[in-house]
Amino acid sequence: MNTAPAKAGWRFRQPSVIPGFGLTLGFSLAYLTLIILIPLSGLVWRSAALGWTDFWAIAVDRRTLNALKISFGTAFLAAAVNVVFGTIVAWVLVRYRFPGRRIADAMVDLPFALPTAVAGIALTTLYAPNGWIGQLLMPLGIKVAYTPLGIVIALVFIGLPFVVRTVQPIMEELDREVEEAAATLGANRFQTITRVLFPGLAPAIVTGFSLAFARGVGEYGSVIFIAGNLPFKSEIAPLLIVIRLEEYNYEAATAIAAIMLALSFVMLLVVNLVQTWSRKRYG
Amino acid sequence: MTNPHFGKLLGALVATSVQFGSLGFAFADTTILNVSYDPTRELYKAYDEAFTAHWKAETGETVTIQQSHGGSGAQARAVIDGLDADVVTLALEGDINAIAAKTKKINPDWRTKFENNSAPYTSTIIFLVRKGNPKDIHDWNDLVKDGVQVITPNPKTSGGARWNYLAAWAYANANDGNDEAKTKEFVGKLYANVPVLDTGARGSTVTFAQKGLGDVLIAWENEAYLALDEFGADNFDIVYPPTSILAEPPVAVVDSNVDAKGTRKVAEAYLSWLYSKEAQTIIAKNHYRPAKPDLVPAEDLAKLPAIKLVTIDDPQFGGWKKAQPYHFGDGGIFDQIYKPAQ
Numbered sequence: 001m002n003t004a005p006a007k008a009g010w011r012f013r014q015p016s017v018i019p020g021f022g023l024t025l026g027f028s029l030a031y032l033t034l035i036i037l038i039p040l041s042g043l044v045w046r047s048a049a050l051g052w053t054d055f056w057a058i059a060v061d062r063r064t065l066n067a068l069k070i071s072f073g074t075a076f077l078a079a080a081v082n083v084v085f086g087t088i089v090a091w092v093l094v095r096y097r098f099p100g101r102r103i104a105d106a107m108v109d110l111p112f113a114l115p116t117a118v119a120g121i122a123l124t125t126l127y128a129p130n131g132w133i134g135q136l137l138m139p140l141g142i143k144v145a146y147t148p149l150g151i152v153i154a155l156v157f158i159g160l161p162f163v164v165r166t167v168q169p170i171m172e173e174l175d176r177e178v179e180e181a182a183a184t185l186g187a188n189r190f191q192t193i194t195r196v197l198f199p200g201l202a203p204a205i206v207t208g209f210s211l212a213f214a215r216g217v218g219e220y221g222s223v224i225f226i227a228g229n230l231p232f233k234s235e236i237a238p239l240l241i242v243i244r245l246e247e248y249n250y251e252a253a254t255a256i257a258a259i260m261l262a263l264s265f266v267m268l269l270v271v272n273l274v275q276t277w278s279r280k281r282y283g
Numbered sequence: 284m285t286n287p288h289f290g291k292l293l294g295a296l297v298a299t300s301v302q303f304g305s306l307g308f309a310f311a312d313t314t315i316l317n318v319s320y321d322p323t324r325e326l327y328k329a330y331d332e333a334f335t336a337h338w339k340a341e342t343g344e345t346v347t348i349q350q351s352h353g354g355s356g357a358q359a360r361a362v363i364d365g366l367d368a369d370v371v372t373l374a375l376e377g378d379i380n381a382i383a384a385k386t387k388k389i390n391p392d393w394r395t396k397f398e399n400n401s402a403p404y405t406s407t408i409i410f411l412v413r414k415g416n417p418k419d420i421h422d423w424n425d426l427v428k429d430g431v432q433v434i435t436p437n438p439k440t441s442g443g444a445r446w447n448y449l450a451a452w453a454y455a456n457a458n459d460g461n462d463e464a465k466t467k468e469f470v471g472k473l474y475a476n477v478p479v480l481d482t483g484a485r486g487s488t489v490t491f492a493q494k495g496l497g498d499v500l501i502a503w504e505n506e507a508y509l510a511l512d513e514f515g516a517d518n519f520d521i522v523y524p525p526t527s528i529l530a531e532p533p534v535a536v537v538d539s540n541v542d543a544k545g546t547r548k549v550a551e552a553y554l555s556w557l558y559s560k561e562a563q564t565i566i567a568k569n570h571y572r573p574a575k576p577d578l579v580p581a582e583d584l585a586k587l588p589a590i591k592l593v594t595i596d597d598p599q600f601g602g603w604k605k606a607q608p609y610h611f612g613d614g615g616i617f618d619q620i621y622k623p624a625q
Contacts, residue, residue: 063618130495145494146479229437229480231621242482243439246356247613248381 040261047254058255063231064240067256071237072263074148075216078155079163082212083205086163093164094171108164111157116221123154124226146228151236154222159212166208170201202278210271217264314347315369315546315553318362320355320442320532321485322506323372326404326569333565334556338549346549354483355442362388362537369541369550372534374442376400376595377603379535386539393535402531403557404571407592408450410522411491411500411507418498422524423454426499427472434497435477436487438610438617443484445611447501449600450528452610453593457526461599471620492519503530504587505570529592 047055058064093105111119127134127144134145144150174197182196220238228234237260244253319327331348338346351358351366355374362368363385373379376394383389394401412420418431426433436444448470455469479496481487484506491500492514499522502510507521534554541547556562563573567583576584593599600606610616 124494128494128496146496224482225486228478229482230477231618239440239482243437244613245360246354246440247611248360248385249613252613 043254043261044258047251047258050251050255054251055255058252059259063235064237064256064259066232067235067237067240068259068263070148070151070235071217071260074151074236075155075213075219078152078159078216079209079213081152081156082159082163083209086160086208086212087167087201087205089160090164090167090171094168108161110161111159112161116158116219117225119157120154120222120225123157123222124150127153127226145226146234148227148234150226150228151223151234154226155212155216155219158219158222159216162211162215163205163208166211167201167204170204174200199278203275206271206275206278210268214264214268217260312345313546313549314349315550316349316351316367317370317372317553318351318358318366318368319372320358320374321352321483322443322503322509323532324350324352325509326505326566326571327372329565329569330557330562333561334553337556337559337561338552344549346553348553354440356440362386367540367544368537369544369546370534370536370554372532372554374530374532375445375603375607376531376533377607378442379533380604382537388537388539389535390538394533396536397534397554398558399574400531401533401535403534403554403562403574404532404566405574406504406530406532406571407527407590408446408501408530409504409507409527410524411502411510411519412522413498414518414520416520416522420499420522423451423473423526424458424469426451426476426501427469431476431499432478432497433473433476433499433501434479434481434487434491435501436484437480437482440482441484441487443503443506444487445607446503446528446530448610448617449595449606450501450524450526450593453528453597453599454524454526456599457593467616467620470616474620504572508570508586523588523590526591526593529594531595 050058089108093101093108124145125131127137127150129135129138129143129145131145137144142149144153178196179192182192187195218238220236220242223236224239227236227239229239237256241253241256244250244256317327317331327348327350331350335346335348338344351361351368353361355378358366359371359373359378359381362371362382371379371382371389379389379393383391383393397403399405410420412418418428419425420431425431435447438444438448451470451473452466455466456463459465459469479487479490481490484503487500488502488506488510490496492510500507500510511519511521534557536547536550536554538547541550557566558575560578563575563578564580564583566573567576567579567587570586572587573579573584595606596602608615
């Protein structure tokens with residue numbers, strides 16, 4: 001770990017071989033302000049117009065709570081599924097050479113590129129009771145499209161590349177010799193995975209999880225087609241925001257958005273803290 | 284993903300995409316933008332062509348008409364947030380009222396500017412069922428039976444869906460002698476039979492026709508005929524309930540936009556020509572009900588049978604200004620019929 005410059009304290013001008021610190025810092029701050037801070041503060045400002053009691057009434061409304069539960073719950077499940085299978089996919093792509101590997105590798109990015117509405121419509125067509133997969137699941141009593149399970153499927157699709165693409169580069173840097181050394185020193189395969197490989201990968205996996213999770217919480221385009229959108233059953237929080245907008249109730253819409261933002265922020269903060277902790281522990 | 288600037292951004296995006304679409308016509312004399320809702324795509328495609336020819340013959344000027352289609356409420360918000368519309372042709376009076384109230388871009392007396400409350404065409408709500416009508420659906424009370432699955436979009440997000448809801452309400456209200464508790468129970472039972480609430484009318488059509496979900500689709504009359512054309516007339520039957528609602532999709536000139544752009548003359552002509560013989564015939568051919576049926580050849584009217592139609596200005600609703608918040612506002616009747624899952 002390279003910690004030397006940080007020790008130098010909080011001097012504004014960092015001694016660096018490459019000039020331009022002031023300019024790039026100024027640019028970064030201006031850019032972040034323009035792209036992120038101004039729109040988000042507008043959001044908070046607009047919802048603040050409601051006043052605390054109204055804001056709180058919206059926040060604890062059963063419909064809002066249910067929608068938030070569905071949004072965050074399905075996003076969490078989907079991210080968890082992606083962590084397991086995304087890591088396996090990344091492992092296969094990094095460690096094995098097989099025909100079609102490059103195509104498989106490129107395929108991982110497709111959910112990034114595909115318009116989410118297309119993904120939603122395609123998945124709904126597949127999982128609807130008369131779809132290719134849906135009609136196989138129907139006799140088993142499993143309904144996917146128009147249920148929360150459908151939301152999870154859509155979010156798994158959307159979130160997969162986030163996990164694969166964050167874990168993959170770290171895996172590529174893993175030294176095979178370390179595994180060999182572990183084997184020579186008497187570790188069995190399971191121990192090699194849990195004690196040697198996993199600690200190195202954990203931060204990347206956690207990052208992948210949080211990216212996929214954050215993306216899933218805000219996802220609208222694909223979910224709306226497969227969810228069924230029934231209040232209290234399969235209504236996601238972003239849909240509730242759109243409903244409030246349709247009522248020309250901008251304040252309530254921004255209030256729900258602000259609540260989602262705050263919840264996401266807290267969760268990402270926790271994830272970051274876990275990461276710092278795991279780095280300290282394993283790093 | 285949603286912040287107060289989102290609507291503006293969306294408006295800008297729509298505006299840009301519309302402008303890109305028009306690059307090919309950069310030499311046209313005048314250009315006007317008609318901001319409309321989803322199911323009128325086919326209607327205005329035909330009408331714009333006819334109007335352009337009419338205007339050329341009448342004045343010698345070339346006019347280019349740009350179309351923007353989307354959900355009625357979303358389109359109204361785009362205009363509120365600055366989309367440069369010359370005319371709006373939306374699904375609900377309430378959406379044009381919202382533009383008038385929030386921006387003053389449209390004069391509050393817009394409904395008096397054109398005939399028939401500024402509604403050059405009307406429509407109604409009917410049923411589309413599977414071929415042969417296996418569940419024997421003929422009237423609204425067949426929709427609340429056990430085992431009947433009803434497909435209709437979410438009235439919160441779809442203008443068309445509000446008409447569906449109100450048509451069911453009007454039926455129940457007439458049948459139980461104005462007993463609101465019973466009417467509410469009836470509508471609640473109907474929505475308990477709805478397995479999916481799509482966000483738009485077209486979405487529901489696809490769910491019913493393509494995904495094969497449900498026994499009956501509550502749909503715009505024109506949307507039902509379009510579904511027959513699109514998905515095959517041998518798969519579905521159209522059923523006319525004995526009573527339904529008269530939907531009057533209104534039109535208006537966006538006053539401050541046309542005055543700023545100097546397009547008032549052509550914009551007003553564009554809307555008033557909708558009442559002409561030629562336009563009324565195009566309207567009937569596209570399965571809308573013309574405001575002046577006497578101008579239209581009988582064979583084009585034959586597909587639009589007369590049924591008993593209740594209007595939104597009927598005392599039980601009291602006009603959009605009253606019905607909108609009462610039924611579809613936050614905590615309104617529609618919100619009340621959905622109970623939290625225990």
